[in-house]
């Protein structure tokens with residue numbers, strides 16, 4: 001028997017301080033373009049890209065947010081239903097790295113994922129082409145280990161390792177979808193089971209059985225007869 005697979009769309013959110021290169025990373029990955037000109041993102045922006053993972057075609061909906069506090073009013077609406085969150089910092093800015101802890105906490109608070117401890121975060125250190133580095137790979141890796149995130153670094157400008165974090169985000173997001181689908185199925189089975197038990201033990205003389213296959217009508221039967 002063959003099953004027709006539903007197309008999957010994964011929502012990936014990019015967050016981090018202003019100027020770290022969120023828009024640049026997204027544009028490099030989706031459009032293969034880069035500009036040195038800085039135009040702060042106002043509100044949010046999203047781009048889609050289709051990728052193939054384990055023979056499955058998945059659409060990535062990549063949401064680029066504004067790092068500037070002035071444009072962050074959309075947070076709760078935007079973060080909800082996300083499948084993966086990418087925390088971006090600039091390796092030449094210690095402050096942008098330190099800020100990720102707050103960004104992550106704020107994300108979990110606003111997004112309210114089903115299982116916060118298991119929600120996938122990908123940390124991206126951008127601008128590795130620059131020489132005045134302030135955050136070492138080791139330091140970033142150490143923090144990622146503490147919070148259970150995966151770490152990638154590269155350069156949107158030089159097109160260095162930009163694809164890897166997105167593919168990893170897609171894989172983690174896909175796992176999220178599968179986990180929540182199986183949880184839903186388990187809950188449904190549990191509900192069916194408790195419904196069944198309620199019916200069987202109506203009282204000590206009678207029991208109740210489903211009258212139709214759809215369980216919409218019920219029949220009380222007397223055990224004593």
Ligand SMILES: Nc1nc2c(ncn2[C@@H]2O[C@H](COP(=O)(O)OP(=O)(O)OP(=O)(O)O)[C@@H](O)[C@H]2O)c(=O)[nH]1
Pocket residue numbers: 016017018019020021022023024025035036037038039040041042065066067068126127128129130154155156157158
């Ligand atoms: N050298 C270098 N510069 C980069 C790189 N990525 C981005 N930039 C530059 O950094 C500046 C900010 O990049 P954006 O992508 O606009 O940053 P952002 O995080 O989207 O900023 P907001 O929209 O304000 O939150 C721009 O001038 C980019 O050209 C990189 O990998 N290397």
Ligand SMILES: [Mg+2]
Pocket residue numbers: 022023024039040041064065066067
């Ligand atoms: Mg931007």
